[in-house]
Each structure stands twice: as C-alpha cells, then as structure tokens.
Amino acid sequence: MASYRFLLLSSLGSLPLALAHPGLNIVRAANTTSVGPSVASNATVPATATAPANVTAPPVVTYSTTQAHTPFTGVPTTTGALTAGPVGPGIAPQGINPTATTYPSDGQLHNPQPGPYIPAGGVGTNGETPVYNAKSDFDYESLALALYQEYIELDLFHDGLARFSAEDFTAAGLTAEDRFLIEFMADQEVGHATMLTNILGAEAPRQCNYIYPYTTVSEFLDFCQKLTRFGEAGVYGFLSHLDSREAATLLTLSITTEARQQMIFRQFEGLFPMPVWFEVGVPQSWAWTLLAPYISSCPENQTRLAWQNFPALSILNQPNPVRINGAEAWRETISNGTNALNSTAVPSSQTCLNSDTVGVDCSPAITHNRTNPLSWPGREVYLSWEAPGQPVGPNNSYVTSTNAGAPKYVAWVTQLNVTYSELTLNGSRAGSTIQPSVETYAGDPAINGTVFIAITDTDLYVTPFNITMLNPHVVAGPALYQSG
Template identity: 65%
Template sequence: MVALKVSTGAALLGFVARSLAVPVVSEATTTFSAEATPAVVPPDVPHTNVTSHGPYTGTPTTTGALLTDVLAASIAPLPPKPNPYPSDGELHAPEPAPYTPAGGTDTNGTIPDYKVKSDFDYESIALGLYQEWIELDLFHWGLATFSPEEFEEAGLTAEDRYLIEFMADQEVGHATLLSNILGPSAPVQCTYNYPVTNIREFIDFCQKLTRFGESGVYGFLNHLDAHDVGQLLLQSITTEARQQMIFRQFEGLFPMPVWFEVGIPQSWAWTLLAPYISSCPANQTRLAWQNYPAVYILNQPNPARINGSSAWNETTGPYTNTLSTADIKPEEDCSASKEVGVNCSPAITRNRSEPLSYPGRQVFLQWDEPGKPIGPNNSYITNTTVAQPTFAAWVTQLNVTYTPLQNVSDNTAYTIQPNVSTFAGDPGINGTMFLVLTDLDLYVTPYNISMLNPHVYGLALYQSG
C-alpha cells in the first residue's frame, strides 16, 4: 500500500504567498514510504468471441431436460406459516449486538462460503449463467455485425456503441462470478442464433432478452437455499436491470413505465432463452427446467411504428416476438418523425401520444403443439401437461390477471387486454411483460408464482408499453 506524506504547512504557505504576490519559499511535497504492491486480481472465466452463429443442423445425442425421480405431478398448496410477530414498531427480543435488532437470516456471525446448497440452487444459478453467456455474445455480435454507419443511421453514436461494449464487459464479470460459484461443472459458452436483421431489431431483441433475464432471477432469488449466493446474484442482476432500461432508451421507449418489476419462474425464463442457443459442447451441463410450446402474438405492438398497436404479423418469430421493420413504410416509421410524442429515436426518455397497447384491445394468439426439439443441439423437447389452454394470464408487476380465450380454434384464439392497476395511478399492464396461456385461473402472488407451472401451456413476451 502506498503511504503519502504531505507537508500541509508548506502547502498553506504556498497558497498565502501566491495570494499576496510574495516569493514562494517552499512547495508541498509528496514522499513515498514504500513501493506500491499490485493487488491480486482474480482472473475472468475463459471466454472467446463466438465465431459461429445460426441454427443447429445436427442430430442431438440426448434429448429432454435433466431428470430424476418425480414425486408428484404438482406441488400441493399449503396455508401460510404462522406469524406471531406483532409488527408494532417495538423491539420484542434482546439485541445480539449494539444497534442490531434480533432476527434475520445468517446474521449470527457465520462466515459465508458462497456455494450452492441444493439442486434448486444449482439449476437456478446454471440457468442464470446460460443467460449471462448469451448476453455477452449478443452484445459483441451486434457490434461486429452492424457497421458504425448503420448504428449512426439508427441514432446511436460511438459513445452509445461503447456503452454496449461496456455492457458486454459487465457480462464477463457476471459469467465469472456464477462460474466460480458453480465450480468445474459450470456451463460454458455456446453458439447462438438471433432473430434480427438490422439495428432496430437488434436493440428490440436486446431489451427483451434482458427483460426475461432480469425477471427470471427475481423469480427465484428469494427461494435460494444459499442466501449468501443470493446476495452476490442480487448485486449482478441490478446491473442487468440497468441494461434493460438502456436498451429501452435506445429503442425510443419510456425507460421505466412500471412501479414494480415482475419476477417469473425458471422454466419460463428457460423457455424464452433456449430457442436462441444453437449448440453447446457435448459435455455441457444440462438443465432440469421445462420448455413450453411457442406462443405467437399475431398483433404484437410494434414500437417502431407511429401507431404501434396497428401491427399485424410484424415479429421475427415466437417467444420474444421481437419486432420486425420489414413492412413499415417511411410515413409510418416513428423514428423518421420529429414531432414530440411521435418521434421514437434514441433518447433518455420518450412519451408516445399513441400508446402501444390499451385496455380493451383484442390480442390475437397462435400456439404450437408440444413435442418440438429446441434449445442447445435441439436436445430439449417442448412439453406441457395442459391439453387445451382456456385463459390468458397477464403477468406484470405484482399482478397475475386472467382473461378468457375466445373463439378458440385450431391453436388460435383472441383475448381482451384487461384494465387493471397495481395501486391507484399505476396501470398494471405496461412495459415489456409476459403473456401466458393456462388452463386454470389459479390465484398466485409474486412469491409463489411457480405454482402456476403445471397449468401453463405456453408463453410469450408482450410489448404493452
């Protein structure tokens, strides 16, 4: 460590001398009492720029999710645990140390070891690592695929491109952290396939990918057996939340149109992530989470349009339902407008005069049958225990709101966007959210939303705002 010694008296004398135009007698000096010793920095996890992108064309050597004995078709609900704590603002137990109220988890002085402590922990952190790896590649891929001129045409400068590069560097840290937690069996980089052909589609896909990456962690974070691991993961996912907001700003969307960010179960996050992983090494650690069938939102709102809700079949595919710019005429392109309330070029914030969606809107849906190969090496198979979906679950903020599917025929239907709020003044349906097809309008809340899994047919991202 460097020790600095400064002659403060001489410094003060120098200041006075300059102020009074008197010759300087002496100046402040800095002396070093020891050589600087470089800090030991742990290495990053090995990573490279993936050179292969595109769909997998080989034959899988194994199929299906990681599996062991299954005890039941679903987990039966139980009543809440008894809670005798009076919550009256008084202290009800001796303090273990000064200014330290009694209670809390792992606050008794136990040294954390930052290792997973259950299958649930391992599979959750491994899913998070798959997410970090694809983000690392996606950000680099976009910078390498599209020219500076294409970025400039989309309103993104060299400084914006550097921000994307910096976000990729953040993913190196996140991947290193989770790899160190899991140990030698941690999943490694794969190859990927992205449903985009231009900058605006790339930015939209990035903001959707970071949306389910962030929400996927929120869904399991407080259920981890390893609370110390959860603390580290929390400190990485807060960065991911900022990334999602940045990509919304790059897309000309309002950066944070909700009061609460939604959490989703791991199988939902894996369902949305897996289609974009082409292949992984043969000995790659497999996951236990479910892959649900794809859902297409046929009139998915298109943020690239002046009237985003007028879109029809303007996505690059199911699951994320990323926007397509292929059929947008110049006079319908919001980025070409200079009008406040219409212009959607990159900005710190944008207000849109015409909302992307609204209560009472008909939302037209189509879904695949289960049994399709998907994910790394086409080695996972989509499946569901639901024979026929009957509800659309709007999963957003603190709410799960159901609307009936209408005119159901040949894996198509429509439903009506509901008018709901979390609290007065906060429209519940806003931002990049989740639309889930179910066979039951099961009552669930943010902490037990995974109870809905046995009743899920498929899911998609809905761009409600």
C-alpha cells in the same frame, strides 16, 4: 498501511488453499468459496488509506467473440430436461403456515438484541463465515440457468456490434459513444459469468453457439431489450427462494446491473425507460422457454438444465415500437416467444424512427412520451401457439411440453399482479383475448412496459412469491407483450 479485503471467488484447485497477502483473507476449496470476516476489531484503519501495490485481479472466464451463429444441423444424443428419479407428483398448495402471522409488527423490539443497535432475527446474521456455493439442486439449476443467460448476453452484445457497421448505428440514431456503452455492457457480462462460474464450480455451463433473428439495428435493440427483460425477471423469480443466501447476495449485485441494461435498451429504441412502479419476476421455466430457442449448440458434456420448455406463443398483433401507431401492427415480429419487432415490415411513411415531432419521434433518447399508445385496456390481442413435442434449445436436445388441460385463459404477469382474461378460441391453437384494465395501486396501470403473458387452463390465484404454482397450468408461453 490500511487493511484491505477483496472478494475473490474461485473454484480452482482440488485441495484447500490458504493464501496469505497483506489485507487478503481467502479460503479456496473445490466447488466452494468462502470469504473471511470483515476487518478485525483490533485493526487500526487510518483515516487516509493507500491501496496496496501489485495486487493481481482474479481471472475471468474464457470466451469467444467469433462464434459461428449458425443453426444446429446434427442429431441430438440426449433429449429432454435433466431428471432424477423418482419424480414426484408436484407441489400441492399447503395454505398459510401458522407461524407466518405471529410477529406483532407493532414497531417495538420483542427479543433481546445480540449487540448494540442490532435487532434480533435475520438470516445469515449469526457471525458464521459466509460460503458462496450452491446448497441444493434448486440452487445449482437456478444459478446454471442464470449463467446460460449471462453467456448469451455476452455474445449478443458483441454480435450486434460486429454485425452492423458504424453507419448502420448512426442511421438508427446511435453514436460511437452509444456503441461503446453496448461494448461495456458486454464486458459486464464477463464479470457476471465469471462470478456464477466460480460459485458453481468445474461443471458450470460454458459459452455456447447462438442464433439470432434480427437483421437491422432496430431489431437488434428490441431483441436485446426483450432478452434482458426475461433475464432480469427470471432471476427475480427465484432469487428469494435460493437456499444459499450468500449466492443470492452476489446474484442480487449482478442482476441490478442487468436491470440497468434493460432500461438502456429501452432508451435506445425510444421507449419510456421505466413505465412501471415494480419490476416483475417469473419462474425459471418461463425464462428457459424464452432463452432456449436462441441456443444453437453447446460444448460436449455441457451441464444440462432441469427446467421445462413450454410450447412457444406468438402475438399476431404485437405492438411495434417503430411504428407511428404501434398498435396497428399485424404479424410484424421476427420470432415467437420474445416476439421481437420487425422493422423492415413497416412502410417508411409509417415509421417513427426519423420523425422529429414530439409524441411521434421514437429515436434513441433519455425518454419519450408517445401520442399513440402501444396498447391500452380493452385492446383485442390475437394469439397462436405451437403444439408440444417440438425440439428446441442446445443441439435440439430439449423438447417442449405441457401438463395443462384445455386452454381457457390468458395470464398477464406484470409488476405485483397476475391477472387473467378469458381466451376466445379460434381453432385448436389460436385465439384472442381482451387486454385487462387493472392497476397495481391507484394511479399505476399494471400492464405497461414489456410484460409476460401465457395461455393457461385455469385462473389460479398466485402471487409473486409462489408464481411457480402456475407452471402445471401453462398451455403455452410465455410471450413478451410490448404493452408500452
């Protein structure tokens, strides 16, 4: 019989446990998980393999599909983000590391090869057995944030299916097969939550109670599209910075599924599925700012997060994808931050949901091209934002804050770019700006799809790898701008 190896991650048990099984090589310990090496070099693997019988799959996390979805009404017993003193002054720019540009990059090999067909270098390539755990506070807090995200998606997809009838979905252009796809995406989140829980250990965050702003299927789909957008982008922002390369590998395998979910929801609401050349990454505090308002309450002694909650940012003329001319929308959103669309505010004569005209029709489809773009370079965008100090998130126990100075710019974070436009103030917490005209590379408009914007006090130069340097300069936001 062939030798099989299964990646079974577990944080159960307080004592190391070696489990022997034909083809199975697992080591379990409290809060750590390791997986044995690949098939030994002296193993014989037949050309035709037969799966071993009676292999028990590892268990998944427990979860509920009957959450109350009611606002929190109590008094928080703890407020503010998780902290550990002393807190330093922040990260100062250090310039370029002198060793960063020493590799000649000439296509030749410059060091002895550790084995046949293996070039020298790489991280985690020295033969050590990988251990899939958090290796720093940064790791734990980042992975915990990702787990909060997986749990809300698990609940969100179930809630939409439970809240709306089959007739409601049919009226929105979705069939029973489409509903099954949403159910399957909820099942995917069970796996993602299980994987992250096993990496984090016994103190991993658990499922919470959530509140959602949507009242129609179209609003549900748009909210899902935007929530999966910042869930995906929030992981891309920290993935390459994790100390645990092993955990990063597993998270990569889950977040690529999340990217597919975001594309599916774009198709469900009649948007072009992938109107960009590159997906964007944003800091953890940006993702937590967008996520936290939809968490009503969490279990007692829930693991808290260290990330910042910025003041909420609203887009007053957020383009509305269910309008024939989406750019004509004014105050047609049901939430700030995500700025999800309001479908009931659109007159029946202006909706594109029931049209069969090419270029106008925005019913669910593999792809649509719109005659009227949702936005364009030179469009004036009107914004308003909250003052800091607002309670938000689980049990109203987090508080929005900013360390920035006076608002001066709008940062447009999309694909490989962070582009700034000047902010014209109209009061203390309102203003407007002009959508920039910028390309990632020639032929690729950088501002397209669902992008992130934030109010800042400076036009700091940052790139995808160090975008967190912008956090001290964020006055409000981020907000999701539906540019295409």
